[in-house]
Amino acid sequence: MKKTVVIIPALNEERSIGRVIADIPRDFAAEIVVVNNGSTDSTAQVASDSGATVIDEARRGYGQACLAGMDYIKNSSYLPDIIVFLDADYSDYPQEMKDLISPITEGRYDLVIGSRTIGERQKGALLPQALVGNYIATRLIRLLYHVDFTDLGPFRAIRYDKLLSLDMRDRTFGWTVEMQVKAAKKGLRCTEVPVSYRKRIGTSKVTGTIKGSVMAGVKIIWVIFRQLFS
Numbered sequence: 001m002k003k004t005v006v007i008i009p010a011l012n013e014e015r016s017i018g019r020v021i022a023d024i025p026r027d028f029a030a031e032i033v034v035v036n037n038g039s040t041d042s043t044a045q046v047a048s049d050s051g052a053t054v055i056d057e058a059r060r061g062y063g064q065a066c067l068a069g070m071d072y073i074k075n076s077s078y079l080p081d082i083i084v085f086l087d088a089d090y091s092d093y094p095q096e097m098k099d100l101i102s103p104i105t106e107g108r109y110d111l112v113i114g115s116r117t118i119g120e121r122q123k124g125a126l127l128p129q130a131l132v133g134n135y136i137a138t139r140l141i142r143l144l145y146h147v148d149f150t151d152l153g154p155f156r157a158i159r160y161d162k163l164l165s166l167d168m169r170d171r172t173f174g175w176t177v178e179m180q181v182k183a184a185k186k187g188l189r190c191t192e193v194p195v196s197y198r199k200r201i202g203t204s205k206v207t208g209t210i211k212g213s214v215m216a217g218v219k220i221i222w223v224i225f226r227q228l229f230s
Helices: 017-022 043-049 062-074 094-105 128-145 160-165 175-186 210-229
Strands: 004-010 031-036 053-056 082-085 111-115 156-159 190-194
Touching: 004 017, 004 043, 004 062, 004 094, 017 031, 017 043, 031 043, 031 062, 043 053, 053 062, 062 082, 062 175, 082 094, 082 160, 094 111, 094 156, 094 190, 111 175, 128 175, 128 210, 156 160, 156 175, 160 175, 175 190, 175 210
Parallel strands: 004 031, 004 082, 031 053, 111 190
Antiparallel strands: 082 156, 111 156
């Protein structure tokens, strides 16, 4: 069986992180790494008590936390085959991880996006601004990079060696789209699988406010176009 490590960026998710970790199938996760991204609550303690490895990254930012998780893995005593990224807010269904990684373990694909738009989702789980943003971004990727995606969902799996080859840089909202655009440019074998989605516990740091939604949208579009000239 291929060795899979799960990276979970977490900022003030003490109410949800324990439930996320509990639902991760242990048969498919060699290690669960929670990146405590400057939380002011008990996120780190709950994650540790739930059996995860907790590392601290005080510099705020979704991409910053993901990069910190990758740095931890680079310095560990073993190298994984697959990295799974998962949110800490309990909106994803971690128990669907087997379906997410199967296209990679079967040797057919390098990157698998868990698509919330083609999967089953609870009413109101994806806010209108997120749906519109996903639609615009994925259509631009199709137009500019000729790869079809339906979502920029955070629940995703990628071969570890391919992840390193992408030279990920974004430290904030653009992390997910940067990965997809760079994968398209490099010719990685990309696919999507439908995943379930529910209303998150707590309020989103991005789409939960108009300002956050606008900032995220601008950043995502900028990343998509920037990669044309890099």
